[in-house]
Amino acid sequence: MSTIAPNLTQGSTKPAGIPARRKKPLRRQGYKIFRIVALTLVVLAFIAPLVWMFLASLKTNVDIYDAGKTLIFSPTTANYETVLGRNNYFSFVFNSFWVAFASTALSLIIGVPAAYSMSRFAMRRSAVVVLMARIIPGVSLLVPWYYVFSNLSLVGGYGVLILSHMFVALPLIVYIMMSYYDSMPLELEEAARVDGLTHIGAFLRITLPLSVGGVATAGILAFIFSWNNFMFALVLSGAETKTLPVAIFNFVAYASIDWGGLMAASVVVTIPIMVIALFTQKYIVSGLTAGATKG
């Protein structure tokens, strides 16, 4: 740390004070540099593998096998052409979007009023019922679901996928919206009541419009989790209704793996969600931390 001392005295416009006070800014400077180095490493550790995946998706399989062509290679879009052209991939993209969108929308419709009610009337036990859905291992639901849905000949259709993804989205939405309503003041709603609105009218016309931010947060996160969900679609989707995370496995054979195609397929799955995340990061962060700071 002593190496940065000259810098410090040069940069400081204040006259040298009491010797004891000098120590503090010196330490701060040291910490600042340490922090820059440490954060750079952290960012690299989180970003590098994703960059690696992206680079591999632009390589031919021959280049992927070549250690000498780790960073310098002639990029090709052949993998993307394979993925998007031959494998009917756009229909899987559509499936993922449709299932995630429909399950999020339906979960919001039944989840937001439920969260409101559970927050306002402290229905903690009822809330636990909904939150149980987050705790239960999904595998334990799959056999009974498969049995019932196949008897109703729903397996392989969109309906069953949307229902099962609602199961992912709903507890998330209830959890986020509950903590949102917990921290929302009641005065406006009460004022609306005084002005003659009914309870439900006050909810629909005052509380709901005011909680648009929370609804956006919950909706974005539910969409992301539904998009990323793998297990339910693995068992309950048909050849036509596969979602992207399941369709990735089209590139994996038992004997050999088309690494270039696989990486391109992985990029295609992740890109939409990352773009959404970039533009809505504020909401994602507030959703993920919902309820965390209150204890």
Added chain:
Amino acid sequence: MTVASPPRTNPPKDRRPGNTRYKTYSDWANNHRKWLFAAPAMIFVGILIIFPLGWTMYLSLTDSSGSVRAESDFIGFANYAEVLADTDRFWPAVGRTFAFTSVALAVQMILGMCIALLLWRPFKGEKWVRVAILLPLVATPVAVGMMWRLIFDPNIGFANQVLAFVGIPAQPWLSGQSTALPTVIFIDIWQWTPMVVIILLAGLTSLSEEPDEAARIDGANAWQRFRYVTVPLLMPTIIVAVLLRSIDALKTFDLLYATKGRGGGSFNEVETLNIYAYGLSFDYNDYGLSSTVLIIFFLIIIAAMWVLTRRRKDV
């Protein structure tokens, strides 16, 4: 408006004025609105949970296998006896589940705390660091698994290229008997540490400055202030993070399936309770046995949550 009743323990939740006529009316309306709003969600989740759980419980007492529609006999607790005596697959799976969860959780909490502390005070470029931290978190777990499968590939993977550069012999990583579990734990840490960072950071930024300042004035050094001021104040947030992460880590599925399933070898080295039960159901169609494993797994999860939430009340 007279306030005759003694002070309530939970004032924010109770907002009925003293007026009895209004109170009767609002009670009536509240009661009905309450259930009107909550019922659809609860019915939906209830049907999709309670029926399958009941059925799983029933299946665990039968020898159901082969096809979900096949006839099965009621055999009492024979499955439980078989599972609990199974030191070949069941108990190792229990061990792996706990090893996976506890190691991943411990590293994620420590690493997450360090990164959260680094990010705590504002600095230039903060936004970009936050975005970088968010990316692993939102990336599709299956794609993440595939990505690491390439990086950890024994022949062409980047991990072994790095080792070769340093002069360490190549490792089998995901395909090795003793390296597979640590490798998947590493991947889980990569993907989910950001979650811990984000939760802890939210907790840190909501702390008030005064206790820290007071300790500083009293002459506490940085470590002492962290250990005796920040950590105790942050405890509720820490427990939320532990709770959320342990629920998800216990039932990790997609990551293991992507790295070890379909073409990635067998699950043997990383077979957790979740993977074991999935295999019993959908590879061996042994529904009776898999239901038994799931019921036991479920009880373990409930017990773990119970212990953690009790802790939470103590704090």
